[in-house]
Amino acid sequence: MNTTPIRGVLWALSGLAALLLAWHVVAVTLYLRDNGSPGPIPPPLSVLNRAVTGLVEGAYIEGLTATAGAAVAGYVIAVAIALTLGVLVMVLPALGPLAAQLGVVTACAPAAAIAPIVVLLTPSGSRGVSIVLAMLAVEFPLVVGVLLGLRSAAPSQIDLVHAYGGSAWTAIRKVRLISALPAMLASLKIAAPAAFLGAMTGEFFTVGVDRGAGRLLISQQYVGDYSGMWAIALLATLVSAAGYGAIALAGRLVAPWTSHVGSVR
Template structure:
């Protein structure tokens, strides 16, 4: 009897171990958190809009507490949000016109830097000699403080759009160059081997394999460069602008209208956010497979 009992226990242990191994082999399922459950109930569209608005609301409440309740900073340094909103309403015609000028400079400069940055990145990725020859120069140009070039650009290019667009270009082209060159030189090995096995030409491999595989990395550089383009436009308007939000900030600061200057800063931030998320939307439409293959968020 004792021998049969021990045999039965051994078999039961083996069955238990087999069951545990089968459970371990099954894909793990995570219990949804309350936030995820709420997001699923609201839907992806509501979460995509509601969560950013919630973040803005939290920032506004913190701003109000710092300036209006606890008075931690001087109003000249950071006016209360209600004063900034009132200044925005009172000067809306001037500020909205300036927003249009700054947005145009930002978008045009960003597009120019995108075209040039992608082409330079292609050249660096195509030839190691070209990369070794010009990479130090690109790093040197990127390391120069751009605000120090402002007066020189005014002297050489005059007032108006030319120095502003040049400033935008200088600020945001380097991330695009770097991301393009990195994406084109890090093609997955299995894709490159597949192209070789199909006897694809250089152009076919580039068009069908290398460039599509590099697009996620290129969009990373574009998303880094977009806020820099707005910064470049404002710096250019500080130095050589005759319109735009940067020019208006200088004008309102000169007469002590600090709330209106902060209203212009809020508009710059809003413009940058909208342009950035427009680029994110473009990435999702152009690369629908990226979210499905790289992240579960």
């Protein structure tokens, strides 16, 4: 019987328990106020209670859903751009350096400089800033993953397609896209949490928007609700992790063989 997965789970749970214990000790010894209320670092139970309360009341669910919607929109746009660039590079290899540079530019573009410009270009109440920042946050890993994946096809397979009269587009459909799945799925998983973070960051710059995880965080900060701030951060982390897990599960269902690529036998 292979006990490696069980051992891994036990180690993960032990690490989580140690982290929560250290968090609790620091919170109650260094940051607890004289009146007993939580300080800038509240105890984990206080944060958990605040998160559950916010979810039951519906305010947190509404905010997280709004941010997730903007993240998904930016994510989908980024995927479409990355796939389009990848296909164009396969058909016109001379565009390779340009596509790589575009990916680098999106990774280096500072959110604090881009967001005000998007605010000026979009109407009040629009989530354009969140969508754009979500897109920029994931474009670079997606472009890199798509290009590496499409280029990973064996030359002999491409030559075989051409030998039977197939065009570059045929090679892309029949060979390159299948070979690219492992790299593309890896980049898609990495990009999912980044998209939510980008959308949440964009809500710090939006005008006329009162819903979203970022807006909730600002409101909690304004009233000094430290437990609420940490609760939003915790829930945002869980939503990002759920996005990663959803893409990983979808990848296993659509292309189960990719989960074994690179495994040690």
